[in-house]
Amino acid sequence: MGSAKTVGATAxxxxxxxxxGGSPRQEIIREATALFIAKGYAETTMSEIARSAGLRQSSVYYWFARKEHILQALLEENRGSLQVARALEPASEPAAARLYAVLHADAVQLCASPLDFYEFERVARSQPQNFGAFFEDYSELHRLASSIIQQGIDSGELRAVDPEAAATAALSLNEGLQRHYRQPLPGLRTYTADDVSTLSADTTLASLLRVPGKLPGVRTQAAALAAVNSPAES
Amino acid sequence: MGSAKTVGATAxxxxxxxxxGGSPRQEIIREATALFIAKGYAETTMSEIARSAGLRQSSVYYWFARKEHILQALLEENRGSLQVARALEPASEPAAARLYAVLHADAVQLCASPLDFYEFERVARSQPQNFGAFFEDYSELHRLASSIIQQGIDSGELRAVDPEAAATAALSLNEGLQRHYRQPLPGLRTYTADDVSTLSADTTLASLLRVPGKLPGVRTQAAALAAVNSPAES
DNA sequence: CCGCTGTTTCGATAAGCTATAGAAAGTCTC
DNA sequence: GAGACTTTCTATAGCTTATCGAAACAGCGG
Incomplete structure (x- = not known):
C-alpha cells in the first residue's frame, strides 16, 4: 500500500x-490543508479532497486508509514550538523572559496552524493510538512551562503560585485566544495573530510577575530570546 | 408540527x-442531554436519542425538525451567568470584586453546561439564523465585562489596559480552562469545576490588579457578591 | 513480441448518518 | 359513527466514510 517511490509520474x-505533478501523497496533503484552512476538518469531505487533487474519491484511500491519517501526516510536518521550549527551559536568562518567549511562540504557532487546536484535539482524542505524539508533545510543553515557572518562583521573579496550575492556565489562554483570531465572533473586534499572541503572553506574565511593572522589560528580553531561539534556524 | 398541548398521554x-411518561418534547431533551454529556453532540446520533426516548428515529423529527433544534432548546433552558453580569455591572461595589464574581460564575456555568463550549459554538456558527441568541448573549457578556474593567481602571483598582482586549482574554481563559475540566488531557492533573473557575478568575484578576496582593480580599468580596446575586434566586 | 508482476486508479457498493414523505393508528368533536 | 386532528410508524432519498475487486498502465524476462 502506497510504497510510492519518488517516481516521476509513470506507473x-x-x-x-x-x-x-509531484507525488500524489504530497499533493493530497497540500490540497487537504487548503481545504481544512478554508472549511475546517469535519466539514471537508474526502470527495472534495479527491476532486482538488484530481482523483476519484476512493483513490485517496490508496494513499491514506482513513481520513484522520491525512491530518496525522499534516501534523508531523508542523512541529516547532516545542523546540523553543526545549531550548529555553535549561537556559540561564531570567525565567520571566523565557516563559514569555515560550508562550508567545506557542500562540503564534497555534494561530499559524492550518487547523483549529480544538478540532485537532477532537480528532486526536478519537484516535489515541494514532495521535500519541500529539498528547506527548502537549504534555512535554506543559512540563517545560511548569519548570520555567518554578524557576521563576525560586528566583523571586514570579509570585508563589502552583506551577502546574499556572502552566495549565497559560496554555489554556493560548488555546482559547487562538480561536478568537481564527474565527472572530460576530460583533467582537478582530485580532491579528500577533495581537492575540502578545495579549496572551502579556496577560499570563502580568498575572505571575511579582512586580507587574517589569512587564515591558520582560517583553523586550523575550523578543531578543525568540530571535535567537526561533525554530527556523535549528 | 408539534403544537403539543400539555396533554396527559393520549393522542x-x-x-x-x-x-x-411526560411530554415527548421534554423527554427527548432530557435523554439527548444525557447523551450529549456522555458522548458529545457530534457523536450522538438521532437514532440513539430516539431509542433512549422510546421512539423510532424519524419520530424525533416530528418534535425537532433538525438535530440542532434539540441543542437550541437545551440552550434556552440553560441561561444564567448573564444575569450575574447584568446585576453586577451597574452595582456600586469595587469593580475588581464584581469582575471576579462575574468571571467565576461564567466559568462555573461553562463547566456545568451539558455541552462543551466549543462544540456549542461550532453548531451555532453553522446555523447563525437559529443561534442568534448565542452570539447576542456572548457579545453582551463581553460588553458587560469590558465595562466593569473600565470602571476598575477609572477607580484605580486595575491597571490601565485595553478593556476590550482584557475582556476577550478573560473569557477566552474561561473557555480554554473549561475544556481541561471537561476532558482532562492524558498525563495532566484533573481539576474540579471549582478548581478551574477559581484558577481562571484568580489568573485574570492577578493580571489586572494594580496591587496583586489584594487578590485574596477581592476573592472574599466576590464570594459575598455571588451569594447575593446568584441566578438561583432571581 | 508476449505474458507476468507490481503499482496506481477506477467503478460499484456496503453501512451509517440526517432528513423527508406519506401511510397508519389512535383520540377528540360533533 | 364520520371526519378532523395528533402522533408515530415504515420506507426511502441523499449524503458520508470506507472496502473490494477489476482495470489500466510500466517494466521485465523469455
Whole structure:
C-alpha cells in the first residue's frame, strides 16, 4: 500500500483527469490543508479532497486508509514550538523572559496552524493510538512551562503560585485566544495573530510577575530570546 | 408540527414501545442531554436519542425538525451567568470584586453546561439564523465585562489596559480552562469545576490588579457578591 | 513480441448518518 | 359513527466514510 517511490509520474493506471505533478501523497496533503484552512476538518469531505487533487474519491484511500491519517501526516510536518521550549527551559536568562518567549511562540504557532487546536484535539482524542505524539508533545510543553515557572518562583521573579496550575492556565489562554483570531465572533473586534499572541503572553506574565511593572522589560528580553531561539534556524 | 398541548398521554398513534411518561418534547431533551454529556453532540446520533426516548428515529423529527433544534432548546433552558453580569455591572461595589464574581460564575456555568463550549459554538456558527441568541448573549457578556474593567481602571483598582482586549482574554481563559475540566488531557492533573473557575478568575484578576496582593480580599468580596446575586434566586 | 508482476486508479457498493414523505393508528368533536 | 386532528410508524432519498475487486498502465524476462 502506497510504497510510492519518488517516481516521476509513470506507473499504475492513469488518471481520468490528466496525470499529476509531484507525488500524489504530497499533493493530497497540500490540497487537504487548503481545504481544512478554508472549511475546517469535519466539514471537508474526502470527495472534495479527491476532486482538488484530481482523483476519484476512493483513490485517496490508496494513499491514506482513513481520513484522520491525512491530518496525522499534516501534523508531523508542523512541529516547532516545542523546540523553543526545549531550548529555553535549561537556559540561564531570567525565567520571566523565557516563559514569555515560550508562550508567545506557542500562540503564534497555534494561530499559524492550518487547523483549529480544538478540532485537532477532537480528532486526536478519537484516535489515541494514532495521535500519541500529539498528547506527548502537549504534555512535554506543559512540563517545560511548569519548570520555567518554578524557576521563576525560586528566583523571586514570579509570585508563589502552583506551577502546574499556572502552566495549565497559560496554555489554556493560548488555546482559547487562538480561536478568537481564527474565527472572530460576530460583533467582537478582530485580532491579528500577533495581537492575540502578545495579549496572551502579556496577560499570563502580568498575572505571575511579582512586580507587574517589569512587564515591558520582560517583553523586550523575550523578543531578543525568540530571535535567537526561533525554530527556523535549528 | 408539534403544537403539543400539555396533554396527559393520549393522542396520536401509539408507540411500539409502551407510551411515554411526560411530554415527548421534554423527554427527548432530557435523554439527548444525557447523551450529549456522555458522548458529545457530534457523536450522538438521532437514532440513539430516539431509542433512549422510546421512539423510532424519524419520530424525533416530528418534535425537532433538525438535530440542532434539540441543542437550541437545551440552550434556552440553560441561561444564567448573564444575569450575574447584568446585576453586577451597574452595582456600586469595587469593580475588581464584581469582575471576579462575574468571571467565576461564567466559568462555573461553562463547566456545568451539558455541552462543551466549543462544540456549542461550532453548531451555532453553522446555523447563525437559529443561534442568534448565542452570539447576542456572548457579545453582551463581553460588553458587560469590558465595562466593569473600565470602571476598575477609572477607580484605580486595575491597571490601565485595553478593556476590550482584557475582556476577550478573560473569557477566552474561561473557555480554554473549561475544556481541561471537561476532558482532562492524558498525563495532566484533573481539576474540579471549582478548581478551574477559581484558577481562571484568580489568573485574570492577578493580571489586572494594580496591587496583586489584594487578590485574596477581592476573592472574599466576590464570594459575598455571588451569594447575593446568584441566578438561583432571581 | 508476449505474458507476468507490481503499482496506481477506477467503478460499484456496503453501512451509517440526517432528513423527508406519506401511510397508519389512535383520540377528540360533533 | 364520520371526519378532523395528533402522533408515530415504515420506507426511502441523499449524503458520508470506507472496502473490494477489476482495470489500466510500466517494466521485465523469455
Amino acid at each position: 499504475g493506471r492513469p488518471r481520468l483527469s490528466g496525470s499529476a | 396520536g398513534r401509539p408507540r411500539l414501545s409502551g407510551s411515554a
